[in-house]
Amino acid sequence: MRRLLGIRLIWPIVILVGLLVLNVIIEPSFFTVRVQDGHLFGSLIDILRNGSPTLLVALGMTLVIATRGIDLSVGAIVAIAGAVACSILAASPNPGSVSTVIGAVAAAIGVALVLGAWNGMLVAVVGVQPIVATLILMTAGRGVAMLITQGQIITVSSAPYKVIGAGYWIGLPASILIAAVMFALAAVFTRKTALGMLIESVGVNPEASRLAGVPVRAIVWSAYLFSALCAGVAGIMISSNVTAADSNNAGLWIELDAILAVVIGGTSFTGGRYSLAGTLVGAFIIQTLTTTAYTIGVTPGVMLVFKAIVVATVCLLQSPAFRATALRLLRSLRRKPVAEGGVAS
């Protein structure tokens, strides 16, 4: 199984390495990581830091997709979480105190969990199709965020809050550490408990799982809760990075990047087997693409096309049908010269 997983992951890894090599060719100092004031700096570090919110959202998305679902509302939750945290900080007489920041962060995460519970209830209890259920919050969410911020972009000046998205801990950007810890926790939680196997079982065959005594509803529900938690943390990260809550643009289209990351990572939309490692690679491919496009200096419009081409390539390479056709083509190409030789003689 492990070998098979390796084979499935090989193409995304090849693409990622290819992108990195491309960057080195364009910008020879790409891999250079320098230490300044005890902090690490460099293009790679930037990619990791800027990719952290996408990785977080994709992490939650992986488990949701594994249960045959999808969560379109993550971008809206990003905006709401940022709006909640920033408006609490802005209203506080002492936004610089650590306790205020902890309170604001806790409130934002709490709100995100409530939103996740709402999604989970619609899908697991009411039985609404996941794409429709989460579309509700996707549509309404930015409006809710606007209500919280009263239509303004709220800027905050709070040094401890800024650490989350733009600061450093033990030499590394804090956001990378946070994303790494959440990723590690998710991996441990799904693989060291039985949760991973039960999620896969529910994703492959929900009815058979129910008959085997698997608490299907609770598992589906918790997947949406976890997805919202990840989106909430990502929202805090993004608003901290720019020290502002922008309801219109925070996490805009992040759900699409997250879904792409999951798909590139090889988790199937039909539910069941999923790969957290695949999602990790997928999220880095997406972020490296974005960064590469900026360094090359392509316009945002062209960048989307660029992204689409890379994603399509990865998906094609992963498709067994495409690989079979490609192999056949290759073989016939190789045979051709022989045939020509035959005609000539």
Added chain:
Amino acid sequence: MSNRVGEASPIVEMTDITVTFPGVTALDRVSFRMFPGEVHSLMGENGAGKSTLIKTLTGVHRPDSGTIMLDGARLHISGPRQAQDAGVSTVYQEVNLLSSLTIAENIMLGRESRKGPLIDWRATRARAAELLAELDLDVDPASTLGDHSLAVQQLVAIARAIGIRAKVLILDEPTSSLDADEVADLFRVIRHLKKRGVAILFVSHFLDQVYEIADRLTVLRNGELVGEYRTEDILQIELVNKMIGSEYAGLDDVARSGYVATAGADTDPLIRATGLGRRGGIAPFDLTAREGEVVGLAGLLGSGRTELARLLGAIDKADAGSLHVAGYHKSARTPRAALRRRIAYSSENRRDEGIIDALSIRDNIVLALQADRGWFRRISRRRQNELAMSYIHALNIRPADPDVLVKDLSGGNQQKVLLARWLAIAPHLLILDEPTRGIDIGAKAEIQRLVIDLADNGMAVIFISAELEEVLRMSNRVVVMRDREKVADLVNDGVTAAQVMTMIASGEVS
């Protein structure tokens, strides 16, 4: 054979039809015919080939050999569309209409009256209303189809079939979810269509209904034609005999012995169902099962065997009566709760409700046990492998590799994996719904032996099979089902297949 043949020529004449699927001959040189203005019933148990025959007639399957004549002309069916154009119309069990459109739209879809390029809605609705009036259906053509009961939807589907001037109308289990009044309505419509000369193929598991409406019957068994009969010429008992047959070779050595029947004995039963029932599923019944007892459920497909079993396993919710499990005060309301009470239900639908096909043998075996322990208390990988290997050896599962995905296994081995899953939770009561269906004869004998071993070691087993001989060989008690009702509960001290067939056919206990 009958004087009908002299009067008219058949509208449908299928001759020597053979249909094969990889590894299976679904129909073996079967001939079948229908006359205009008759109701014809196709009879047979699971796997007899009924649905293959219907699908061949409707163009879903293409026969490997044989000819299909429709109205005297050779029919070259290459798809469902051609069959429909030739006048063969089908109303399926699950109505395949568009529930969000109006009744008129559903009846006339694709054949709307036109005024130039535009649809003339007024004329379209009028035509739909005419068709409904012809069937004496009192519904508003402008109302949305989905707002009506399944019975009405079915009649609308029939109205649509008449609208496209069907010569042959196939009704596949049309009454399976209708109540008595709705069935009467449907039969009124069927009789009306008969008068118009439509040939109607009526497929139903309800013997009484078949005898009420059908003029002739064709019986299939194991993909072969048993015979064609006029309904009035064949007794129900003969019919059941022909459907079930009695030749099951090679398994006679597997039989329950050494168990002393303890019906009404001093031990408390493990489970006691009192008046347990579910509307539209099964009429209220009483049932007990004791330790070490194999209770066989006999009856035709659709007789309520599965429905009864699903209530015991809390797969479906009962709406009447109670189920008492020894040692528990409250009855289980979910499969999870039933499993906690050590009652396991193994579904007849192995693919959709049994195995998790994309997971490994190991995952499939430990699933129920793991679910019971809770997600947090993971069974260690080593223990998982031990469990999987011990069941792989005990049940002789091939390949003997816990990492192989279950979808790559044969049917018999998948069934064994499923059995291992239930055995792993050490059930007190194991409900096996058709555990031997569709698997090869070797695996079948192995599973039968296993069931007997389990019961000898004190497990209570409820054993369901379409094969009467198998049920009789295995069981200490036989419960007979008929038309969604429990009609008899017999101690198996030499009960014969003939006795049980009489009960299945007539509902009377001899």
